[in-house]
Amino acid sequence: MYASIIVSVSASDVNKVFEYKIPDGLTDFIAVGHRVLVPFGPRQIQGYVIDIKNEVGYDPSKIKPITRALDVKPVLTAELIKLAKDLADYYVTSYISVIETILPAALKSKSKKMLSLSEDSTEQTEVIWHGMNLPPKIEVKTLSARQLAELKPLIRRGEVEEETIITQHTKKKYARALKPTFIPRGDFGRAYKQLELLDFIEQYDEHVLQSEVIDNGYTQGTINELVKKGYVEKVDVVSGRDPYKSRVFEEDLPKELNAEQQNAYDKISHSVDHDLAETFLLHGVTGSGKTEVYLQVIQKVLDKERTALMLVPEIALTPQMVNRFKARFGDDVAVLHSGLSHGEKYDEWLKVKNQQAGVVVGARSSVFAPVENLGVIIIDEEHETTYKQQDRPMYHATEVAKYRSKYYNCPVILGSATPSLESFARSERGVYTRLELNHRAVTKTLPETKTVDMSEEHRKGNTSIVSEALREAINLRIGRGEQTVLLLNRRGYANFQICQSCGHVPNCPNCDISLTYHKMQHSLLCHYCGYEAGVTRECDNCDSDDVTFRGTGTEKVEETLRDMFNVDIVRMDNDTTSRKGMHEKLLNTFENEKIPILLGTQMIAKGLDYPNVTLVGVLNADTMLNLPDFRANEKTYQLLTQVAGRAGRHELSGEVIFQTYNPEHYAIELAESNDYAAFYEKELAFRRLARYSPYYFHVLFTVSHEQVKKCLEATTHIHKELVDSVTDKAIIVGPSPSPIERINRQYRFQILLKYKSEPNLIDVLHKINEYYNERYKKDKLSLKIDVDPKYIM
Template sequence: MFVSVIVDIPSKSVNQVFDYRIPDGMDEIIRVGHRVLVPFGRRTIQGYVMNVKDAADFDPSRIKPIAGTLDIEPVLTEEMIVIAKYLAEYYIDQYISVIETILPAALKANYKKLVRLSESAGADARGAFTGLGLSDGSEIKSLNSEALSVLRPYLKSGEVVEETKISQHTKKKTALAVYSLKITEGHLGRAKKQVELLDRIESSSEPILMSDLKAEGYSNHLVNSLYKKGYIDKMNMEVERDPYSGRIFEYDAPKVLNHEQRTAYDEVSASMDAQSAGTYLLHGITGSGKTEVYLQVIQKALDDGRAAIMLVPEIALTPQMVNRFKRRFGDDVAVLHSGLSAGEKYDEWSKIKEGRARVSVGARSSVFAPFENVGAIIIDEEHEATYKQSDRPMYHAAEVAKFRSRYHGCPLILGSATPSLESYARSEKGVYKRLELTKRAGTEMLPDINIVDMSAEHREGNTSIISKPLYEDIKDRIDKGEQTVLLLNRRGYSNFQICQSCGHVPMCPNCDISLTYHKSNSSLLCHYCGYETGVHKECDSCQSEDVTFRGTGTEKVEEILRDMFATDVVRMDNDTTRRKGTHEKLLDHFENDEIPILLGTQMIAKGLDYPMVTLVGVLNADTMLNLPDFRANEKTFQLLTQVSGRAGRHELAGEVIFQTYNPEHYAIELATNNDYRRFYEKEMAFRKLARYSPFYFHVLFTVSSEDVRSCLESTTHIHAALAENMSEQSIIVGPSPSPIERINRQHRFQILLKYKREPALLGVLSELDREYHEKYKKEDISLKIDVNPLVIM
């Protein structure tokens, strides 16, 4: 028997399967999806079994045997192997990169190069080895050049052996436990507490964790007394890392669905009964009860003996969503998101793989949850850009979800109050079935939305970032004991520092972007590469002391609000939420301690549902309008509509204020009226005229190098290759500098290809990717090919 293996080397030159022989006695053990150790050149590396076959494609006598297996059960399902092949081809990437994206990071191989003495080592070799202070298993990377020179002749003779030790990044977590040795001889006399403890340990059919005994009131000293007397023994017991351990979730019973919710549920339910694939666009206004429809669809999948996958844009930002699922489905839920440690992710993934969880809730990568019988897939806030991975492999979770929907014969639900234009256009064409929720789930009305023209405010002498109407409304809410949510999509204290004598602005030395002032640590910070420097009191250019700060970020607004209203403010941005669990702590602080104001960047625009929030203020509704991206209007409309939905979700009426310098812009006007349909029609007219998605498909080519000339030469070459192979119906835009021309010392040039149908495209992309993979190794020129990009910056 033979296997085809993908080896753990991220290189185009080995982006293929290699044949290995299954050793005698392992025929029944090795299956598709197993991680195996294989000889490759002079080393042993990890690989993944992609196929098992009876015959090899080459001379069997020349095929090496696999060296061993790393798992009892395969880590990849056959479905995941098919998905890996599909994604590698569609997004022009390497199989191993896709496989490592599909699996949790804990399973990634950790390689250590070691040296040891062989059995044939002579006295000289042994003397040299020990003379260097080495022992079997010493790491090669710890040796200096002199030590390597001493060892080289013995490595050549085989007396010293170099070998590779492979382990996975995260180990199983263990904790100290005790168990009874069932000793019947002897007695504990008057030690009543020891007798009680021994009875407790003997009554358990399994070892008991020390932490559990401590919680029951038994001390370490008491346990050690029994241990020393020989009645019990200790062991390290494997335990699961549960990020929600100690949390009690009260059961949340299903709600009665209203007419629109019931209609949507029945449509999806019929598809589940027929076990037919199909994509449903659930277009529901904010607060219309989409989540309850999701929950009841998932319950049906469980009742049918199947599993369910639920995707949210970034679950660490939406703890309320996790709580709802845990309250409804309890331990049947596995949670996968970026806020967990590698070990916690691995344990949650293992719960799914072993069938101990039937519902996964998580962000983008949880679309790969290893279920073998999926009954429903749901993507909430389907318009969000976070579903598209920005690094290789640059897959979109919705594409994977569609694939899995077809594979399992189950419905895929795309839910949003503001669907992407691409999804809504597909629902217009009948490619997706559209389900509408036009009313809020309870009796709550949509909030009143008003626009404040900040130009008029400035003409009237108000130069504050808080307009007079917003000031009065915040003050009114504080007096009533209600809460306010304020959005400013810009972190830091001030946008930049400027010299008022010569106009000099401190720039990042690595990127073509100004440095942002952060007052909390008195630093100037680049939000792209992380470069940080102290604030200079003198201008770097003319040495003038007339330097000041311009622009306003969340840090500065927090200070303004505290002074203006003499009240506490909760601020949520990347600076305040870096540490694990801080999102949830800040939101709990806002709700439980009844803090009057929550201020944040776009991370607060979704997933919040608090009964006392009756006012939402958008401090600068124009932030995204000025981006050099054809989706700028769409992103603005979506963000404003989403954040508006945080107000008045319960009994109290809600109000929203948009502060803007563009009060007549249609994205802002139509968000005020919550009129998605009219926005769709206006934006589609622009997209058609400019020949953008969804009327055309796109591929974005970005070349980066420290040498600007290399960038220009490479993009000129790519342009020529496209012009030669694409039809006249396609449009090639560029080459041109990227909107931010330099990031992290790399100059960036780009080309945007717009096309409708190009049969030769896949071959051209693969050839360009292969060519520039080699160029990167020789000349340090990088090419990123983004198929159907969501951002063209």
């Protein structure tokens, strides 16, 4: 028997399948999806079994054997292996990079797979275990093929269990427990509390956590007395890392659906009942009850004994979404996102792998969760660019979801109040089935929205970032005890420092970008490479002391608002949410302590649902309009509409104020009137004229090197390769410098390929990619190929 194996080496010349012989003792043990240790040159490295065959096409005597298995159960399913291969081909990346993206980080750390007797082991099993002279716990890779073969039926029956101990980032978590010995009782005399505690502990045949005993009112002294008398033993037991263990969730019962929601539910249910791989676009205004539709569809899927996958775009959205899902489905929910520790994420992943959770909720990478028998995949706020990975492998979660949907014959639901133009265009052509929710589920009307021209404000003498209309509206909410959400999509204190004598602006030495002033750290920071410089009161260029700061970020606005309104403020941006758990902590503080103002970047614009928020203000609606990207207008419209939807979601009516210097721009005007259809038509006309998506597909080539000349030579070569390989219907834009020409000491040049149909394109892309992988080895010239990019920057 032979195994086809992908080895854990990222080099391009190793991006292929290698054949290894399965040792005789492991032929019944090794399966597709197993991690194994194999000889590779002079080293022993990790690999993944992707196929098993009876013969190979060359001399078997030259094939090396697998050294040992690293797992008892395969970590990859056949479906995920096929998915990894398809994504590697489509997104022009290595097979191993996709596999390692699919698996949790903990498995890529140093880890040990341990076997031990389970609580269900029989006396016969214990005889076999001890007859092999095995210790209480034994590492899988130290077992011989004969021993593994002998233990395999015991593992299948659950009499021997497998445990992963992570030695790099985290270890299995243990907790102190108390185990009754059940020895005959002596005379307790007047020690009534000890007797009462012993009765309590003996209710548990195995053990009870010491923390639970103490929570029930017993003291450490009473526990120690029982241990001293031999009635109780202290033991350490494995305790799974559950980030929500201490939380209490109030039960949330299904709500009655309105006519629009019921229609959407019925159509999706038909797809679930008939095992159809159908993609739905659930287009509903903010507050229209999309989440309730999701929840009831998931309940239907669970009733059919299938599983559900729910994706959200931002980690900031996860706490509220988790609350709703835990309240509805309890412990049947597993949560996967980057805000968890490696250990927590691994334990949640294992919960899914072992089919102990029917519902998975998480961010982008959760689309690879090892769920089986999928019944539905839901992608909330489907328009968000965070669903597109910006590093290799540069996959898009929606495309992965559609792959998995076809494999399991289940529907995909794409939900949004502001769908991407591509998704809406597909629904217009019938590729997706569009379902409309045009009315809010609770309140009858959307919030009243108005636009303030900040140029006019300045002409009136108001130079503050807060217009008079917004100031009055905030004061009104403070007086009523209601809450306000303010958006400014720019963190830091000031955009840049400038010398008013010579005009010098300190730039990052590594990137072509000015440094942002952060007052709390009293430093100038680069938001691209992380470079940090101290703040000086003299100009580096002319030694003048006439140095000041220009522009406004969230840090400065927070200071301004405190002075203006004299109230508490919660600020949410990358600076305040970098530590674990801070998203949820800040949002809980805002809700539970009734803080008057929540100020933040775009992370607060989506998904948040608070009944007391009646005012939303956008301090600078123009932030994204001037980006050198063809999606700038679309992103502006989406952001404004989404944040406006945070106001008046329950009984109280809402108000929205946009502050802008471009009040007549159609993205802002149509966001004010919440007219998606008009925006779609207007933007589509621009896209058609400029020959962009959804009329054309795109591939972005970005070359980077420390020397400009090398970048220009490489992009010129790529341009020639494309001209020689694609049809004359394709459009090649470039080569040209990237909008930000230098990042982290690397100059960047790019080419944009636009096309409608290029049958040989994948082969062309792989050929170019392989050539520049070799170039990278020689002179560190890097090429990044982004298929279906979300940013042209």
